Amino acid sequence: MSKKLWQASLIVKKNSNLFAFENYISKKLKIKFNRNYKKLLNWSIKNSPEFWSRFWDFSKIKGIKSKKKLRKSKIFYKNLFLPGSSVNFGENLLSKNNKEKAVTFISENGFRKERSWRELNLNTHKIAKFLKKINIKKGDRVAAYMPNTIETVEAFIATTSLGGIWSSCSPDFGSKGVVERFSQINPKVLFITDQYFYNGKKINILKRLPEILKFIPSIKNVVICNYPGKKFIKNKFKFKKINIFKWNKLMLTNAEKINFKRFNFETELAILYSSGTTGKPKCICHRSGGVLIQHMKEHQLHCNIKENDNVFYFTTCGWMMWNWLVSSLASRASIVLFDGSPMFKSSDLLLKIAQREKITLFGISAKYVDALRKFKPKLKYKFKLNKLRTICSTGSPLSEESFKYVYNHIKKNVHLSSISGGTDIVSCFVLGNLYQPVHIGEIQNKGLALDVDVLSDKGKSLKNIKGELVCKNPFPSMPLKFWNDKNDVKFKNAYFNKFKNIWHHGDYAEIKKTGGFIIHGRSDTTLNPGGVRLGTAEIYSEVEKFREIKESIVVGQSWDNDVRILLFVVMSKNFILTTKLIKKIKLQIKKNSSPRHVPNKIIVVKDIPRTKSGKIVELAVKSKIEGNEIKNFEALSNPEALEQYSNLKELNI
Numbered sequence: 001m002s003k004k005l006w007q008a009s010l011i012v013k014k015n016s017n018l019f020a021f022e023n024y025i026s027k028k029l030k031i032k033f034n035r036n037y038k039k040l041l042n043w044s045i046k047n048s049p050e051f052w053s054r055f056w057d058f059s060k061i062k063g064i065k066s067k068k069k070l071r072k073s074k075i076f077y078k079n080l081f082l083p084g085s086s087v088n089f090g091e092n093l094l095s096k097n098n099k100e101k102a103v104t105f106i107s108e109n110g111f112r113k114e115r116s117w118r119e120l121n122l123n124t125h126k127i128a129k130f131l132k133k134i135n136i137k138k139g140d141r142v143a144a145y146m147p148n149t150i151e152t153v154e155a156f157i158a159t160t161s162l163g164g165i166w167s168s169c170s171p172d173f174g175s176k177g178v179v180e181r182f183s184q185i186n187p188k189v190l191f192i193t194d195q196y197f198y199n200g201k202k203i204n205i206l207k208r209l210p211e212i213l214k215f216i217p218s219i220k221n222v223v224i225c226n227y228p229g230k231k232f233i234k235n236k237f238k239f240k241k242i243n244i245f246k247w248n249k250l251m252l253t254n255a256e257k258i259n260f261k262r263f264n265f266e267t268e269l270a271i272l273y274s275s276g277t278t279g280k281p282k283c284i285c286h287r288s289g290g291v292l293i294q295h296m297k298e299h300q301l302h303c304n305i306k307e308n309d310n311v312f313y314f315t316t317c318g319w320m321m322w323n324w325l326v327s328s329l330a331s332r333a334s335i336v337l338f339d340g341s342p343m344f345k346s347s348d349l350l351l352k353i354a355q356r357e358k359i360t361l362f363g364i365s366a367k368y369v370d371a372l373r374k375f376k377p378k379l380k381y382k383f384k385l386n387k388l389r390t391i392c393s394t395g396s397p398l399s400e401e402s403f404k405y406v407y408n409h410i411k412k413n414v415h416l417s418s419i420s421g422g423t424d425i426v427s428c429f430v431l432g433n434l435y436q437p438v439h440i441g442e443i444q445n446k447g448l449a450l451d452v453d454v455l456s457d458k459g460k461s462l463k464n465i466k467g468e469l470v471c472k473n474p475f476p477s478m479p480l481k482f483w484n485d486k487n488d489v490k491f492k493n494a495y496f497n498k499f500k501n502i503w504h505h506g507d508y509a510e511i512k513k514t515g516g517f518i519i520h521g522r523s524d525t526t527l528n529p530g531g532v533r534l535g536t537a538e539i540y541s542e543v544e545k546f547r548e549i550k551e552s553i554v555v556g557q558s559w560d561n562d563v564r565i566l567l568f569v570v571m572s573k574n575f576i577l578t579t580k581l582i583k584k585i586k587l588q589i590k591k592n593s594s595p596r597h598v599p600n601k602i603i604v605v606k607d608i609p610r611t612k613s614g615k616i617v618e619l620a621v622k623s624k625i626e627g628n629e630i631k632n633f634e635a636l637s638n639p640e641a642l643e644q645y646s647n648l649k650e651l652n653i
Helices: 010-014 016-030 039-045 048-059 087-095 117-133 150-161 175-182 207-214 286-301 318-331 349-356 365-375 400-410 488-496 539-541 579-592 618-625 637-644
Strands: 003-007 101-106 112-116 141-145 165-169 188-191 196-199 203-206 221-225 242-245 270-275 283-287 310-313 334-339 361-365 388-393 415-416 420-422 425-430 452-455 467-471 502-511 518-522 549-559 561-569 600-606
Touching: 003 400, 003 415, 010 016, 010 388, 016 039, 039 048, 039 561, 048 286, 048 579, 087 150, 087 318, 101 117, 101 150, 112 117, 117 150, 141 150, 141 579, 150 165, 150 188, 150 334, 165 286, 175 207, 175 539, 175 579, 270 286, 270 318, 283 286, 286 318, 286 549, 310 318, 310 349, 310 388, 318 334, 318 361, 334 349, 334 467, 349 361, 349 415, 349 539, 361 365, 365 388, 365 400, 388 400, 400 415, 415 502, 452 502, 488 502, 539 561, 539 579, 549 618
Parallel strands: 101 334, 141 165, 141 188, 165 270, 188 221, 221 242, 310 334, 310 361, 361 388, 388 415, 561 600
Antiparallel strands: 101 112, 196 203, 270 283, 420 425, 452 467, 467 502, 502 518, 549 561
16 A cells, blocks of 8 residues: 555645635536545546636636637547637736736845836836837747746747747757757747856856857847846847847836737647757647646646745746746746756755745755755754645656655645646646645646546556556647648657557556556656756767767666666777766767766767667667666667676666
């Protein structure tokens, strides 16, 4: 039996948004649920279109709701919810306009800045006015190479209010990573900050601007922001046919009130990027209405976010959790942004912020909890955290030790909500709820209205056995498309290649007797160190530049409740792998991809396993080093090559 760690009191349950929604549905449809999550979940799955329509009314989404609940299609992702409805995403995020606090920014060195709802509205209007002036219209792409600051939030809301398509990369991506992403979508304008800080180190981002503009000719306008609390880095850039603007000067203009035009529910909202496992990162285009209603459902019904709450998530602008955090403004909550190293000068820095800012929802990665457990093994409720009701953890599976650590050291009476979804759906498939207890090592249940299951390779539902995580019914936050993907070829291959008309997510998962889920990590070859999905292609492109290396293969190894990156190399003739060469390889990967892409180990091998068609087989190597069954052994042209990956002493240290 799995151990129960926490359960909400009856008072907490009755004061929850989930209970209010249950009562709302009960009165409208004359159905009784009696605070039974399983019953409510089953109803929401069987009556999915009805659920989404009713939730729109309950959450008071601003827009025009169609009477039609679903336009059915035989093609899974062509099912349209609330067809004919219209919303303005930006209007919904600017849910208040008063002197109360809307957004707080905190840097790793302690600089703090607040923005009221009124100021947020005014600044967003100014940026929207500027975007209109440079002729940004519905469907135009707006790119941001920015840290997690208030200005980034304002640029995002302004873009969406005009029907523009937002796309962002965090500054820890090198210029090559930025070019690989943004060059595919042809943005007209780039928001960029002058610098950023990580673990006390200052990094000049403006130095990268000439290369970015050289390879992305569609950018005709650049807006430069200075990092909060720091002096502006002076620059003397002069580019032909490119207009350079400074954020501070745009803020001196008069604001024009935005006339919020309502766009079709399916209108493009944002482009996020896949990890780039098999080439350039795929451009995942998300829809406005679907993301809005899905996020509000997760915030209000699963995370119990209420008006005036203080919501925090440790994230960069390159991760989908940034979008998730920012859209909690639509639930009239205040958000807290942090930029920098989460352990700068103090391993419990984020907990200090949580106490000082009276955080109600504290969002972190599983890796952060694991690191805190090692650095502060005897924390023993050092912080009061009186306002904290919910701790969310995502990015990678949360270990049983970390579950116990939260309750034994951070806070006893808190809803620990381990959540899992992804960039693909910019939301969650499985997450928490206040009706059910928290069991050690388990995500509580499926999200409402999502028919999530775990299947065998033959498509049979599994219980207490690892299998493939799937969703068997359509849902509003399905991506609209991949950018530049004619006839949805890549799209269908990504999600619908394994099971017919069922969303295949690419995670290994397990459903327990409690109804809870355990996510066992990616079932494809995506790397996942620290919970951040990374592709192997970006590492290969750098390693290939070294003449000393003939060929290579990159895999992730499960290690110490996380994943570490292993780079196996076959050396060119007359070359050996020296310490100097290892440093050179790591530095180049760090510079041109990101620090997260840097391999933990670089190991020499004599051969790399390949399929009969000549493709290297990452999954087979991963399976071999972790002692798992190799499923495609018969497809290999040189299966004997796998033997050298067994019992390597480097893999145990």
